[in-house]
Amino acid sequence: MSEQEPITGIEAPIYLKYNFTAGAAPARFLSQVKRGVLTGQRCPLCEQVYFPPRGSCAACGVPTQEEVVLADKATVESFTIVAIPIPNNPIKPPYIIANLVADGANLSFIHLMSECVNEDVHIGQRVQAVWKPAEEWDYAMDNIRYFKPIDEPDVPVDRIGKISVAGWEG
């Protein structure tokens, strides 16, 4: 026994298969994304627009039904420049992950930014979606490859999250 090597690990890989379903609200949202349209859902009580929708207003705790078409323009709420790769994702560092608020929505979602100088990205910056070719569209948010800066004036911080679907004139 005394000559026994200590055992410091065994390989016991776990493989489990799941058939995910997206949920009713996300399913409606994804059907629209497949057509190149971004939709949010408005809370019947506080009237805030959730994007992407999950089927409830998290603040009020009530189901959200009303669908609202959003623009593919957005404002940078905040961001980070990431220097490490994402598991299972081909994107190469350094890249920008941003919290963006789409025009017509009231809270941010996470997406990538590109076609920009990383050091010039800033809070309040205006961006627009760069879509994949339409024939590659699927039920997925990465139909949008990334968002790129556009030539519009910055949004003041206290207006971020309050821009209507009509856009931002400055």
Next chain:
Amino acid sequence: MKDIAIVAYNQSKAVSDVGPCNEVELIMPVLAEVFSQAGINNAQDVDFVCSGSCDYLQGAAFAFVAGVDALGAVPPIKESHVEMDAAWALYESMLKIRMGHADSALIYGFGKSSPGELPIVLSQQLDPYYLAPLWVDTIALAAMQARMLLDQGKISERDMAEVVSRSRRNARNNPNAQLAGDVSPEDVLAQPSYVSPLRKADCPPVSDGASAMIICTVEKAKSWGVPYAVISGIDHRIESHNMGMRDLTDSVSTRLAAEGAGLGDGPVDVAELYAPFSHQEIVLTRALGLGKETNINPSGGVLAGNLMMASGLSRIGEVFNRIIAGDAGRGVAHATSGPCLQHNLVTVVEKA
């Protein structure tokens, strides 16, 4: 010890695959129903919220975090979560009320087992060094337990078939049941063997769904002016994970929990037992010392619909429903966790 009242309970219909429905969508309807029963608006009107769920059922970490989106937790609420059946969330909530930090609590449990292969998924709940790598699933373990009971002459296959038959027949009166029908013991015995000695009917269905409950102090229940039943005792015990060290033909931890909950202090009109497999209902009935005077699993039990992480809470809710309906004065609810009834919780509910 403060008496604690149950004032509201609801369960979604148990279905084999709820389809495109996320956690929030699964939870919101049962929450709306219990809020309505208690005559309150939302989770802001209770002092504490506690839930039970298990990430591995749907295969995503932090399932319960999404659940918070159903609560309307703005302004922030006092909230906690157990990675267990929601019956234990009820237990945690009762401690909060007893210590005076809450007068009322919302409890909910949810499980969406359909995305995975439930018995296989649950095999990964076993000892990770010895048992889990063998991928022994829950049905196989239960089958070994049934084999011991049969070989020791403690039960017969007919006893098991009678449990199934009663479950199916009782479930006809339960609108939330997944499996119901006029099934005779002979019909069950005529079925082929599935995982010997179990037939498919001896095993629970895989179900999706949620349940919710509101409890409070008796004073609060009176001020809300809603009918209520009283939880007069609750206790839970776990036993060894090493199944070779346990007498699988008995449930020692259920006995201990029943003593702790004061089950023997009065008659038991109704019992709702979390027995995923038919033979386990017999083991539990004996461990709890239940006799002919007790109506066992009038809802059909979990053989009629098995909402993982919610069915334990639902057992308590079913007893509550019987008492409120005037069908029973005192009842026992049982919840379980782990392979072959490793961990058991016993709740005694009484007419107010």
Next chain:
Amino acid sequence: MANLAAVVGIGQTSYTTKRDDVSIAGLVREAAVNALQDADLTWDDIDAVIIGKAPDMFEGVIMPEIYLTDALGCNGKPMMRVHTAGSVGGSTALVAASHVQSGTFKRVLTVAFEKQSESNAMWALSTPQPFSTHLNAGAGGYFAPIIREYMRRSEAPYDVGIKVAMKDRLHGARNPLAHLQKPDITMKEVEESFMLWDPIRFLEACPSSDGACAMVIANEELADQATKPPAWIRGVAMRSEPTMYAGREEVNPQAGKDCAADVYKQAGIVDPRRDLDCAEVYVPFSWYEPMWLENLGFAPEGEGWKLTMEGATSLDEGGDIPWNPSGGVLSSNPIGASGMIRFAEAARQVRGDAGAHQVEGAKLAMGHAYGGGAQFFAMWVVGAEKG
């Protein structure tokens, strides 16, 4: 009112990247045995066990309390498993305390652990799911934009996070259990470390650790008889809010403010900086020190960073309100246990049993944990006196 309860025993493992000398059961048992020894008790003295950890996918064991019952002497006893994301270690301590504060139990054992090396934690948080683009390059990718927003608002100098990173590692060097031992760390070294998630540098982020922490919590009668000084639980609070909703204050979350106000009220604290002697606060990324200094009311909004830069939170600079004398999450981070370590380290301070990182004369201390998208909070205040 809640019954009085106190921490009468504390046990920890050492924290390190990979504890390959023990199984999961061996790890939790090590902490539990240490806590029992510290309390001068045996397994038979324990009435119930309350265990906590972060997502099961970190180890790949579903509901591991089922398997750990034997290692934790639970057979025939109640056992409970708590999971509230990153705050779980704190929440678990609170659930354990409620077992005693409710008058239901006399003495319970609570344990929190993570053995991240058993699995791939980064993978566990990034299980490929259809329908959602996976852009969270770890927790840092989530919190970095929030930190950036704090920097914009507060106009804090760029090196506040660097200072915290150095300070907590200097604290950690006093704590033999701490994972990172960097007694010679300098601000220059932190500043030159690799930028991971701008503005978070490598040395401004917590490590990934294996480890477990345990406590024995007893009622007043038993705590009065304890061999070592008890840490009396003077206040307990939890708060939760949703991850995302329109107008959510992510930098200074309402749930954190409410939770602190609740726990201070119970403990009779009016001014936390003045009334508390030290705090163990969940700071996994350096900038969360100034952010939580404000959120928890130690400094006015926008000025938390000044306390850090003045040295108020540093043991080495003789600060008046040392934060994370143990080295904090920045020095050791077994995720599921990290919150309980904060709670236990606060208790060690008021028991006068914190060794080289003892804050002299500490009588009242706070333990803090948060989790999810900075949306779940758990806090307690412990004192050398009953109150």
